Amino acid sequence: MDEDHPDKQQNVRRPLEESLELRPAVDSKIVDEFLVMTDGHVQSRLPLRDPGLRAALTLLTDGRTTEDALFAAATSHGGDGSAMSLPLVLRRLESGGWISFRACDANGRVVTAADPRGHALEVTSRRVVSTSVLEMSDHALVRQIDGRITAESPLTGWDLTIVDLSWLEVLLSFDGTTSVGDVASTQHRLSADVATIANLAVKSGLVRFADEPPTPGLEMWSLPDLWFHSMSRVGVHRGGYGGTYFREGTVEPEPAIRPRIVSDSSLWSAFDDFDPDCAGLEDPPLSSVVQRRRSIREHDESKPICREQLGELLGRVGAVRTTVHDGHQELSFRQVPSGGALHELELYPLIHNCTGIEPGLHHYDAGDHGLELIRAADPSTRLLLEYAQRTSTMTTPPQVSIFVAARFGRAMWKYESMAYALVLKHVGVLYEALYLTATAMGLACCALGGGNSHAFAEASGLPMHVEGLVGEFIVGSRPSSEHEVEMPGQV
Numbered sequence: 365m366d367e368d369h370p371d372k373q374q375n376v377r378r379p380l381e382e383s384l385e386l387r388p389a390v391d392s393k394i395v396d397e398f399l400v401m402t403d404g405h406v407q408s409r410l411p412l413r414d415p416g417l418r419a420a421l422t423l424l425t426d427g428r429t430t431e432d433a434l435f436a437a438a439t440s441h442g443g444d445g446s447a448m449s450l451p452l453v454l455r456r457l458e459s460g461g462w463i464s465f466r467a468c469d470a471n472g473r474v475v476t477a478a479d480p481r482g483h484a485l486e487v488t489s490r491r492v493v494s495t496s497v498l499e500m501s502d503h504a505l506v507r508q509i510d511g512r513i514t515a516e517s518p519l520t521g522w523d524l525t526i527v528d529l530s531w532l533e534v535l536l537s538f539d540g541t542t543s544v545g546d547v548a549s550t551q552h553r554l555s556a557d558v559a560t561i562a563n564l565a566v567k568s569g570l571v572r573f574a575d576e577p578p579t580p581g582l583e584m585w586s587l588p589d590l591w592f593h594s595m596s597r598v599g600v601h602r603g604g605y606g607g608t609y610f611r612e613g614t615v616e617p618e619p620a621i622r623p624r625i626v627s628d629s630s631l632w633s634a635f636d637d638f639d640p641d642c643a644g645l646e647d648p649p650l651s652s653v654v655q656r657r658r659s660i661r662e663h664d665e666s667k668p669i670c671r672e673q674l675g676e677l678l679g680r681v682g683a684v685r686t687t688v689h690d691g692h693q694e695l696s697f698r699q700v701p702s703g704g705a706l707h708e709l710e711l712y713p714l715i716h717n718c719t720g721i722e723p724g725l726h727h728y729d730a731g732d733h734g735l736e737l738i739r740a741a742d743p744s745t746r747l748l749l750e751y752a753q754r755t756s757t758m759t760t761p762p763q764v765s766i767f768v769a770a771r772f773g774r775a776m777w778k779y780e781s782m783a784y785a786l787v788l789k790h791v792g793v794l795y796e797a798l799y800l801t802a803t804a805m806g807l808a809c810c811a812l813g814g815g816n817s818h819a820f821a822e823a824s825g826l827p828m829h830v831e832g833l834v835g836e837f838i839v840g841s842r843p844s845s846e847h848e849v850e851m852p853g854q855v
Contacts, residue, residue, distance in 0.1 A: 747822075752765040
């Protein structure tokens with residue numbers, strides 16, 4: 365059949381159309397001679413004194429459109445000068461995270477979409493063409509978000525939503541050796557369509573140009589570390605940020621003071637009366653304590669730490685002074701600071717050798733200043749003790765290992781995007797408080813660099829994603845030699 369025959373022409377595929385629209389959920393309006401765009405607490409004002417730009421951006425606020433339509437509106441109302449200014453305005457909107465990009469089929473259905481997460485984004489200036497050789501990024505994820513397959517990367521502020529899943533197979537074909545044209549031929553696609561989809565994929569960070577030089581320093585980062593760092597800071601995070609109370613109304617907030625874990629009252633015992641206003645009055649000056657603070661990895665086994673000392677240490681660092689309700693949830697006030705006064709951290713002393721306290725895993729009751737035994741010494745607590753000994757490089761087991769767990773719901777009920785990062789900041793605050801207090805009391809102490817969350821969950825019986833291990837700290841009696849493990853470069 366002749367290629368120009370009408371029936372043949374009807375079967376010719378139409379290329380995908382690239383379009384753009386204002387970012388979803390953006391409130392936009394033209395006020396005086398400005399386009400005012402608002403997204404939560406972020407607002408941008410774009411001057412519209414040029415009649416061509418005003419016509420083009422008015423068209424953009426009306427809904428999805430194309431760059432060709434925007435240029436036509438700018439030219440029609442403002443001439444060539446407006447048309448020449450439009451690319452700069454669009455670039456400003458793109459870098460500010462105010463516009464989204466779409467690839468639509470002949471029927472106007474979206475097949476892929478690139479939506480901004482942040483409002484300070486890098487604009488990609490290099491366009492994908494048929495000869496471009498691309499490769500998959502090793503700093504990107506493809507997962508389901510809100511029921512749609514989405515590609516995302518901590519290196520960019522763009523989400524690539526893949527509505528037509530057949531295009532995912534196309535994108536996964538880029539291996540760093542084949543060009544866009546090669547992939548189009550193999551996948552039976554139009555080269556222009558593959559380039560259109562690939563441009564959005566480059567924007568999202570799912571694929572990259574194979575000939576781009578590596579970013580200096582990026583090779584040091586693992587994907588989990590890079591993801592956590594980027595997504596827990598303002599910029600390219602997902603959703604709201606900060607104290608948004610985004611779980612309010614759907615999940616009940618946890619109480620300020622953790623309820624006791626065991627119901628057997630015989631397993632709970634109070635420490636001596638504790639007055640936080642009088643604690644530490646006999647301490648050395650703060651400057652002296654700071655200078656004397658050391659990580660001491662040896663305990664005096666002939667004179668172990670006693671119940672009274674451990675009770676004072678826990679009380680000075682963790683006891684609740686008072687509780688209040690702020691209209692959203694219960695808050696507590698303690699000696700150490702905590703974002704939003706949430707105090708999601710819980711202390712679990714693992715007793716190995718402490719005069720007056722039974723060996724095993726205990727929970728510190730911060731409200732009533734006491735201990736509850738949640739697991740007597742057994743193989744599971746022994747495993748925790750072995751981890752603490754190995755991590756601290758001690759020759760003998762630590763007398764007391766304080767395991768720090770977080771009631772994640774306390775932080776995540778209020779704080780969005782950065783809740784886990786906040787928890788870890790609180791761990792650092794608690795470490796320093798334990799260091800200085802233990803030093804002032806004449807005890808040996810040392811923060812540990814990590815631990816086994818699964819082993820703690822097994823020993824405590826607590827679901828690790830509800831109340832999980834986030835820190836470890838050992839404490840015991842100070843040896844007369846004050847021996848410390850020498851570190852590289854230490855004198």
